[in-house]
Amino acid sequence: MPRTRAMNPELHRQYREILLGLGENPDREGLQDTPQRAAKAMQYLCHGYAQNLKEVVNGALFASDNDEMVMVKDVELYSLCEHHLLPFIGKAHVAYIPTGKVLGLSKVARIVDMYARRLQIQENLTRQIAEAIQQVTDAAGVAVVIEAQHMCMMMRGVEKQNSSMVTSVMLGAFRDSARTRDEFLKLIGRSN
The missing domain is CATH 3.30.1130.10 (GTP cyclohydrolase I, C-terminal domain/NADPH-dependent 7-cyano-7-deazaguanine reductase, N-terminal domain)
Structure with missing residues (x-):
């Protein structure tokens, strides 16, 4: 698994706010863990920010x-x-x-x-x-x-x-x- 930054609690909170903004209830059963999962997924999808060319080539x-x-x-x-x-x-x-x-x-x-x-x-x-x-x-x-x-x-x-x-x-x-x-x-x- 690629190196990623530690989980950002602010990102988790912001995904919760997005659900609220969409008119959803982030406390309902299907969405309770969604903000944390979405934050984790976004960090994975953008893990290129945690990499640099020298480390990737590695000699x-x-x-x-x-x-x-x-x-x-x-x-x-x-x-x-x-x-x-x-x-x-x-x-x-x-x-x-x-x-x-x-x-x-x-x-x-x-x-x-x-x-x-x-x-x-x-x-x-x-x-x-x-x-x-x-x-x-x-x-x-x-x-x-x-x-x-x-x-x-x-x-x-x-x-x-x-x-x-x-x-x-x-x-x-x-x-x-x-x-x-x-x-x-x-x-x-x-x-x-």
Whole structure:
């Protein structure tokens, strides 16, 4: 389980106030423990705030002569929209071109999680992941594509059930070279 901060009693109290504001009785049987559970769940869903890049990578950089694309595809992600506090759920595709060192495979997924487990918009999440991979690896290029469905668009508002959002950030060789970018997009199934 990821490291989280100690339970915040103020957060618990505020969830109780939300129930009252909705016209509910937080003392009824089904809701008696809800404020505490909701506070605990929100802290878990936002545990990325308790993490930093150095701790997540934990020295898992390894010397390598490889100078070809390294990709981790279909990394599940779960985040909360900072505008409505509703989930968005999807997957990230992350690639980089090493320049003397490679990152431990699980660390890519952990970097995705660290930023996803914060209040976010997908556009910023995509950039944060790309810049973190670049910072850690000093890669010749980094590419990140995120595909996600947003509950704020599905459960409320326009209520479009089959819509999804795709964002991308291309740095270095992925931005400068159409050939490199096309190879990445083909490998993730976004190009012919």
